[in-house]
Amino acid sequence: MSKRKNSTVIVSPASREIARGARPVFVVALQNNGKIPSDFRVTNVTVVQLQNGAASRPMPVVPYETLVSEERTRQVVGALLVGVAAAGNSYAAQNASYTRGGNYSPIAGAINGARADAQNSAMIGDAVAAGQLNLAALEQNVIKDNTLLPSEWVGGQLHIEPPQGGTEGPKTYVITVPVGDEIHEITVSQGKLV
The missing domain is CATH 1.10.287 (Helix Hairpins)
Incomplete structure (x- = not known):
């Protein structure tokens, strides 16, 4: 969960397990806590895989149309x-x-x-x-572009291309979700911890 002055973002896996090599699917919930409408655009969501704590490669978000x-x-x-x-x-x-x-x-x-x-x-x-x-x-079920009115919640599934790399240890990535002019970053660790 990420909470800023004018918005809240909650990200949760859509299922208990994500099969290795499969697209991760998350349920994303957004709330506008501000006093004016706030825009959310799926194309502005980014996901970056981390390796040794540094950004290593983008993981494209799969849009509804695809x-x-x-x-x-x-x-x-x-x-x-x-x-x-x-x-x-x-x-x-x-x-x-x-x-x-x-x-x-x-x-x-x-x-x-x-x-x-x-x-x-x-x-x-x-x-x-x-x-x-x-x-x-x-x-x-799939999240789409939206203008959130004050106090409004919207949400849906966010599909992401799978992380890359070996079979050892978890894969870590950061999901960045802009809502209006605020940026929310959620760090995900996928896989079994060694």
């Missing part, structure tokens, strides 16, 4: 995979409609085709629903 673009890319790839799975399901259903003698059974074809259509429809529907939920979660 997260949405990545999710849409995942959805396109997922749609292609679902399409391939649906085609395979339909093909298998038609192959299952042949008798042992190699003759096609129209009744079995209709039953198997209807079953495959229902399964494919459910599979596609589930993929679409999951994609919509993921986009809605990003919209609702």
Whole structure:
């Protein structure tokens, strides 16, 4: 937590553990303690990894728009995979409609085709629903630019590119969050202490 005259910033990990090599995600809460509106811009947030107590490299903040673009890319790839799975399901259903003698059974074809259509429809529907939920979660949870009115709190997830370095010891970095004309610095130590 960082408290200045006109603003307060609280930063907390979004989950108990951050997987090595994964993007750290933090929940950031901001309050305007001043008497006039105060601006917050995600592009002004910086994160710098420390090595031996000195700044060693920037860790870019991943903006909402990038997260949405990545999710849409995942959805396109997922749609292609679902399409391939649906085609395979339909093909298998038609192959299952042949008798042992190699003759096609129209009744079995209709039953198997209807079953495959229902399964494919459910599979596609589930993929679409999951994609919509993921986009809605990003919209609702990720912090965005904001003008904080006096006494107002805002917050959301801040996604950061992962720290670099060896596997030994914790990774330390400083998250700098400007709110209005005040600067808040939060030092994070990620990983097990040796």
